[in-house]
Amino acid sequence: MKVVAYSIKSFEKEFLAKANQKKHDITLISNSLSLETAAYAEGKDAVVVFTNDDVSAPVVNRLAEMGIKYIATRSAGTDQIDKDAAASRGIKIANVPVYSPQAIAEHTVALALSLSRQLTRANTHSHNFDFKLDELIGFNFYGKTVGIIGLGHIGLAVAQIFNGLGCHVIGYDVMVPEDLKGIEAVPFNQLLKQADIISLHAPLNTFTAHIINAGSLAAMKNGVMLINTSRGALINTEDVLEALECGKIGYLGLDVYEFEKGLFFEDHQQDKVRDPLLTRLLEYPNVLITPHQGFLTHEALQQIADQTIRNLDNWQQDKCVGKACVCAKNCRAMDAINNPKI
Known part of the structure; x- marks a missing residue:
């Protein structure tokens, strides 16, 4: 699978490389995802994002126009992603529901x-x-x-x-x-x-x-x-x-x-x-x-990388399984389960 991963920090690279084992063709860039940087996804199958990337409806639509079929976030939360927009464009979403x-x-x-x-x-x-x-x-x-x-x-x-x-x-x-x-x-x-x-x-x-x-x-x-x-x-x-x-x-x-x-x-x-x-x-x-560093341990970073690659593996095998994967047609239902009213 051809993938571009946005907002990559230098310390993430070794964990992703260890998890990927060259299974997927992943381009790692430090730029955050936005309307301007969405162009880096041209010719890719999937994008990998993080918590502060812009995955709003305009960006989702731009990605869909370039043929993106999957969005994986290296986080438990998916609030940065417009899931309704993704559902309307047939884009599947996956997260890392549990990590350390x-x-x-x-x-x-x-x-x-x-x-x-x-x-x-x-x-x-x-x-x-x-x-x-x-x-x-x-x-x-x-x-x-x-x-x-x-x-x-x-x-x-x-x-x-x-x-x-x-x-x-x-x-x-x-x-x-x-x-x-x-x-x-x-x-x-x-x-x-x-x-x-x-x-x-x-x-x-x-x-x-x-x-x-x-x-x-x-x-x-x-x-x-x-x-x-x-x-x-x-x-x-x-x-x-x-x-x-x-x-x-x-x-x-x-x-x-x-x-x-x-x-x-x-x-x-x-x-x-x-x-x-x-x-x-x-x-x-x-x-x-502190600057949103709660996840910043060796153990958590490896678990995040491992689950991110598993999400890509599942999509490549035409699978959408477990809590990590939010199929487009079930976006609203899954969001209600993962994000209940407090």
Whole structure:
């Protein structure tokens, strides 16, 4: 199969090469997919994309005009892809539904612990040979209530770690797993009111967009810790900034950002104009932001590459099997299953 893979970082190449074993003719380019760069897909059978690529209806239609039959994303989420447009043009879509949930879970807890123990501030002080303990008081996680929003593979992995820290873990999902070990399932509003730490692990769709807003923030405890390693648009950033200002949010850890497209994954140190909301967020000492790196472990990268190549293998063999493959005619039904209302 002839393929062009967009938004490829140098560190991905070895993992894809190991998974592919020269089975498919894959062109790797660093450019993100857009209307302008869609031309690189000329003469290909499939495109491989990532979370911040533009796979909107105009781009999907342009790809279809060039004969593209398949779109594979190297991510669990498919919210960047206009699935209705793909369905109308007979393009099949595949994702990586599960890859090392521990990678995201461990990053989630790392953000929480770093915020709690003031590690960023302490590190900066130490590099300046300032070893005072002022402003470094943290809190124990033992005995705290952690609220997990979204009880999929990652949410459950996060819960396991917090359980190990001695936390009381509560969780909310519209499709609660049958075997919840160490998690008390509660209604959404109850979770907001009870949790000392809230961690987001829901997919982004029309129902979950801005699930964290002025209303939900008002229901939370004063000084709550909020962590998001899922999708940036689950949070209304302007409302969160107001909550930081008034002290409603005591700690904020983000591995994703509502307006990260065209910003994250690249070096913007020399930009003369910077994103104003992100700039304001970074001014707070109780905010820790990482550049969408939760997936960035050797184990996760290999699993992502392996599943991406399996998706191409299945299409080449005229198969569309398992949760990874979203056949065009079933796009809406599969989207409803993978992205339930929260």
